[in-house]
Amino acid sequence: MKRTMMDGNQAAAEAMRFARIRVVSAYPITPQSSIAETLADFVADGSLQAKYLRIESEHSALSSVIGAQLTGVRAGTATASVGLALMHEVMGVASGLRLPIVMPVVNRSLVSPWNLWCDHQDAMAERDSGWTQLYAENCQEVLDLILIAYRWSEYPKVLLPCMMNLDGFFLSHLTEVVMLPDQKTVDAFLPPYVPHNLLLDPDNPMFINNLTGPSEFTEMRFQQSLAFGEALETLPQVLEEFQQVFGRQYSLLDAYRCDDAEAVVVTMGSMSGTARYAVDQLRSEGKKVGALKVVCFRPFPVALLRQLLGGIPHVGVIDRSAGLGAESGPLCGEVRAALELESPEVSGFIAGLGGRDVRLETFRKAFDFLLNSPSTSNTTWLDVEANAMSIREVGV
Amino acid sequence: MREIMTDKRALLGPVATVFGSEHTGAWRVQRPVVDSKRCNFCGECQKYCPVDVVEIRDDDGNRVLSINLSYCKGCSICVEICARHAMSMVPERTQP
Numbered sequence: 062m063k064r065t066m067m068d069g070n071q072a073a074a075e076a077m078r079f080a081r082i083r084v085v086s087a088y089p090i091t092p093q094s095s096i097a098e099t100l101a102d103f104v105a106d107g108s109l110q111a112k113y114l115r116i117e118s119e120h121s122a123l124s125s126v127i128g129a130q131l132t133g134v135r136a137g138t139a140t141a142s143v144g145l146a147l148m149h150e151v152m153g154v155a156s157g158l159r160l161p162i163v164m165p166v167v168n169r170s171l172v173s174p175w176n177l178w179c180d181h182q183d184a185m186a187e188r189d190s191g192w193t194q195l196y197a198e199n200c201q202e203v204l205d206l207i208l209i210a211y212r213w214s215e216y217p218k219v220l221l222p223c224m225m226n227l228d229g230f231f232l233s234h235l236t237e238v239v240m241l242p243d244q245k246t247v248d249a250f251l252p253p254y255v256p257h258n259l260l261l262d263p264d265n266p267m268f269i270n271n272l273t274g275p276s277e278f279t280e281m282r283f284q285q286s287l288a289f290g291e292a293l294e295t296l297p298q299v300l301e302e303f304q305q306v307f308g309r310q311y312s313l314l315d316a317y318r319c320d321d322a323e324a325v326v327v328t329m330g331s332m333s334g335t336a337r338y339a340v341d342q343l344r345s346e347g348k349k350v351g352a353l354k355v356v357c358f359r360p361f362p363v364a365l366l367r368q369l370l371g372g373i374p375h376v377g378v379i380d381r382s383a384g385l386g387a388e389s390g391p392l393c394g395e396v397r398a399a400l401e402l403e404s405p406e407v408s409g410f411i412a413g414l415g416g417r418d419v420r421l422e423t424f425r426k427a428f429d430f431l432l433n434s435p436s437t438s439n440t441t442w443l444d445v446e447a448n449a450m451s452i453r454e455v456g457v
Numbered sequence: 458m459r460e461i462m463t464d465k466r467a468l469l470g471p472v473a474t475v476f477g478s479e480h481t482g483a484w485r486v487q488r489p490v491v492d493s494k495r496c497n498f499c500g501e502c503q504k505y506c507p508v509d510v511v512e513i514r515d516d517d518g519n520r521v522l523s524i525n526l527s528y529c530k531g532c533s534i535c536v537e538i539c540a541r542h543a544m545s546m547v548p549e550r551t552q553p
Contacts, residue, residue, distance in 0.1 A: 159469045220469060258469050268473040277471075284469055 063241040069200045069232035072239050073165040073225070074099035076207035077137045078109045079247040080163070081254075084129035084136035086114035086122045090144040091177045092229040093167040097139060111137075119144040123151040123164075130160045131269065133256040135211070137162075141229060142169035145183045149190070155222045156191025156285065158270060159258050161214035162222040163207060164192075168330065168381075169229040170415045178416020179229040181329065182382035184358075185391045191285050193223045193292055194359040196329040200239050203227045205309060206356075208251060213299045217257040218291040226358075230416065231331040242307060250306045289360040296357060313362040316369045318344060319351035324375040324431035327396055329355045332379065332412075332419040339424035350428050355392065363399040370396075375431040376405040379423075379443075381413045389439045408434075412443040419444075478528075481508070485531035487546040491522050495543035498522060502535035502544065511535065 067075070073096050077085075085104065087097035103109035112129075116122045122138045129136035140148060145166055155162050170180035184194060195210060197203045203225070210223040227233055259269050273281060293313075300311045317337045319325050328336045336352040343350045353369060370376055378397075380390025387394060393409035400407055410427050413419040423443050430441060446452050465474045498520045503511040510525040524535075536544045 157470055259472055266474070266476070267468075268476070270471050271473050273471045281471065 062243065062246075065239055065241050066236055067200065067239050068095075068234050068236045069197070069203045069227045070095040070165075070167065070234070071099055072200045072204040073139065073207060073227065074103065075239075075241060076204045077163075077165075078103050079208060079242070079244060080135055080137075080211045080251060082109070082111055082137035083134035084112050084114065084126065085109075085138070086116050086125040086129065086136065087138045088116055088119050088122045088140070088144060090119070090141050092169060092233040093139050093141040093144065093165070095233070096165060096167070100137070119147040120151055123148045123155065126162060127151065127155050127158065127160060128261075130162055131158070131256075131259060131261045133254070133260055133262075135163075135254045137164070139165040139167065141167040142171060142177075142183045145187060146171060149187065152187055152190040152192060152222075154270065157281065159220040159285075159288070160222055161211070161220055163210045163214060164222065164224055165203070165207065166224045166226050167229045167233045168226050174415070176415040177229070179231050179331070180381055180414050180416070181226070184224060184226050185382045185384075187224065188359060188391065191221065192359065193221050193289075193357070194226060195223065195357055196226045196355065197228075197232060198331055198333045198354060198356075200232060200235065200237050201309070202311075202356075203232060204239055204241070205303065205307065205311065208247060209299055209303050209311070211251050212302070213292065213296055215254065215257075216291070216295050216299075219288055219295055220258055221285070221288050221292055224359075226330065228331040235331075240309075246306060250303065293360040293362060311356060313357040314365050314369055315354040315356060317352045317354070319353060319369060319373065321349055322351035322373055323349045324377065324428055325351040325353055325370060325373050326424060326427050326431070327353045327355060327370075327376065327378040327392065329358065329392060330381065332381070335419060335421060336379075336424055339421050339428070342421065343425070343428055348428065348432065350432075358392070358395075361395050361399070366396065366399045367403055370400060370405055371403040373405050376400065376407045377410055377427050377431045378407065379410045379412050379419065379427060381419075383411055383414060384440070393440075406437045408437045409440045410443050411440060411445075417444060480527050481530050482525075482527045485526075485529060485549055487531045487533070487548050488526060488529060489524055489531070489533065489535050489544050490547055491524075492543045492545070493522070495541050496522055496539075497541060497543075499540070501538050501540065505534050505538045507532065507534065 085100045104113045126136040126138045170176045171182045214223045333354040340352045378393035384390035389409035397407040510529045
């Protein structure tokens with residue numbers, strides 16, 4: 062174990078090197094580019110024995126990673142924002158073929174307006190694509206969750222690809238302390254890749270991704286659906302194994318001071334630390350509040366959520382994506398559906414879009430609403446200037 | 458690696474491991490017939506046939522041109538290419 066300073070993208074690249082990926086195929090996009098660049102450095106200096114493909118788009122990057130992984134090795138790519146959107150078609154191929162590819166996604170807004178900064182809309186647009194989704198809060202979690210994701214995704218009962226989400230800039234370009242394990246320890250936790258399903262082998266030919274008619278399509282989707290159930294069962298076990306080897310404890314949902322809370326705010330990603338800070342501040346002022354961090358968004362741990370928040374009177378969910386046209390943001394919709402038959406009143410908030418900070422004051426507003434508003438709200442936009450003209454730099 | 462896939466029926470996802478051939482002749486709406494008096498067995502139609510169903514063989518000293526109608530799709534390239542106009546297309550479902 063080595064104590065080092067690095068940013069989230071470096072931590073992601075380190076994790077992929079630890080997993081001994083044998084093929085890298087990536088296309089640069091802000092704020093992901095330094096993952097692709099760091100992996101290129103690793104290949105150049107010989108510390109990662111991999112074939113590096115300089116590819117012409119994200120669509121081709123994921124396509125070639127699928128082809129590479131089908132030959133029986135771990136293959137890696139990473140992307141963000143519109144790059145993920147360009148992968149959309151191929152995302153379904155990876156999951157439909159049950160390939161346990163692990164891909165860091167550096168969360169960034171989708172166009173338009175053109176914007177480079179943190180937002181979860183890119184990942185939310187892929188929430189039905191058959192990939193599991195984990196969300197990291199800090200750079201250590203980026204490294205750890207990628208190692209966990211490989212172990213988890215490759216379980217023969219699971220065989221689902223995993224998107225490991227890290228917030229653009231807030232994590233990708235934040236330098237902080239990361240405990241780097243040694244390769245031997247990682248190897249013990251993550252043995253060499255064994256393809257348990259489809260495989261490209263000239264001695265044992267398979268025709269993969271052939272046309273599938275109405276007589277079989279439903280069953281294939283059903284098999285994927287069963288796999289998400291298995292994934293939900295398997296992840297706690299993998300987290301337990303991880304804790305035994307590396308000493309750090311993770312859970313699918315991380316509850317903080319929720320036990321006697323009157324109001325709990327649900328978050329994902331880098332804002333979760335601020336949420337806990339806000340909880341401590343408000344607790345010191347005598348307010349009974351708590352925070353819940355969602356680490357595993359797909360599969361969504363409904364039963365665990367009910368267990369943790371079932372008796373809480375007021376629950377608020379902060380979505381970092383707008384969920385346009387829906388009653389609430391996507392995370393809020395999931396939480397509300399899960400708690401429908403329980404006692405909490407669930408309110409939705411939108412905050413932190415396009416890289417806007419989610420600060421202590423933002424959480425104060427959310428908690429104030431939850432504790433004092435006589436009604437619930439599907440969608441309350443926090444930190445928004447209702448009259449956009451007031452923030453125009455050029456006067457009319 | 459191979460022993461892990463002994464039961465191919467257990468593979469997940471869209472995959473085929475048994476490779477059969479469809480009798481594409483069933484698609485045909487017309488079929489080629491050879492006038493054996495005109496044909497000199499030059500083999501041009503054999504070279505041009507896109508599905509390689511034309512066969513020229515010796516049958517007790519007599520040369521014979523036969524077409525495998527299980528796979529002939531009735532494209533009529535053989536008819537077009539024949540310099541001696543020894544081949545013609547006839548509609549399917551009519552008695553010869």
